[in-house]
Amino acid sequence: MDSPTNMTPFVKCLIFAVVCLIIGGNCGDHSLDRRTNIAKRSDKNTYYNIYSKINAMEKDLKNLETKLLKRTKMLRQVLQSVIEMDSNLGLSDENLKKEGKLASKKNDTAVGFTTKLSGSYNSTSSIIQGSTILFNGGNAYNGTLFTCPSPGLYLFHVSVLTYTHPGGIWIYKNSQQLTLAYASYIPPFNGAAVSAAVWLDVGDQVYLRPYSSPFSLHGNSAFTGVKVH
Known part of the structure; x- marks a missing residue:
């Protein structure tokens, strides 16, 4: 090769x-x-x-x-x-x-009422009128008389302011005098208050009358009633 x-x-x-x-x-x-x-x-x-x-x-x-x-x-x-x-x-x-x-x-x-009182009265047999009704449970108070709608124990109270001296208000049950709010003279107004607890039956009436006449009320006087039992 x-x-x-x-x-x-x-x-x-x-x-x-x-x-x-x-x-x-x-x-x-x-x-x-x-x-x-x-x-x-x-x-x-x-x-x-x-x-x-x-x-x-x-x-x-x-x-x-x-x-x-x-x-x-x-x-x-x-x-x-x-x-x-x-x-x-x-x-x-x-x-x-x-x-x-x-x-x-x-x-x-509920049975009860409160009303203011006013007016002038020339007789002790006059019934004192309510001027302004503040409460009227059961509609048993007509501005003059409270008529018992159901039996029970009731309490009533009245407070008096009057220009009359001396002056006062009786609380009546039917024709019976219960208690007296008597005001002695203390210028310029006389003032007094009283209460009464009483048993009422249906139809009994409670109202107010002047203690003496003439008699004049101040508008802030008041009357109250209520069923307590």
Whole structure:
């Protein structure tokens, strides 16, 4: 065989080309394998990233569902509390209405009155008139006489302011004198007060008469009666 120095230029070129092809083939194969491995790793990373994102989204969704359930439960509790409060308020309104009706019935059945007194009287047989009736439970006082609507113990009170000296007022039951409010002279007015507790039957009458005449009353004098038992 010829030595390398004796090779023709054509043979040298041919050998060089073969060597390059061999080296290039090895490099190409190595490069292809490398690219394939990189692609495989890239596919694995992409798959891993998508799976991780799906897991994260599922966890977020579960958290949202949990929060939604908690808020729904809280809203139900609040709604239940509101319903209970509304129900209690409704009961309170009904109770207030009932209490108001009971109070109204009590006021309707309560027997008693208060009236202011005034006027001038020229006879001790005159009945003193009420000028302004402030209260008249049971409508038993007509501005002149109190007529007993039901049997029981009653209390009557009269307070006198008079320009007359001396002067006073008798409390009468039917034709019976009960008690006297007698005023001595203390300028410019005489003043006195008296009470009487008395048992009355249905139809008994209580009223006022002057102690003396002529007799004149100041407008702030008053007469009160009430059933106590």
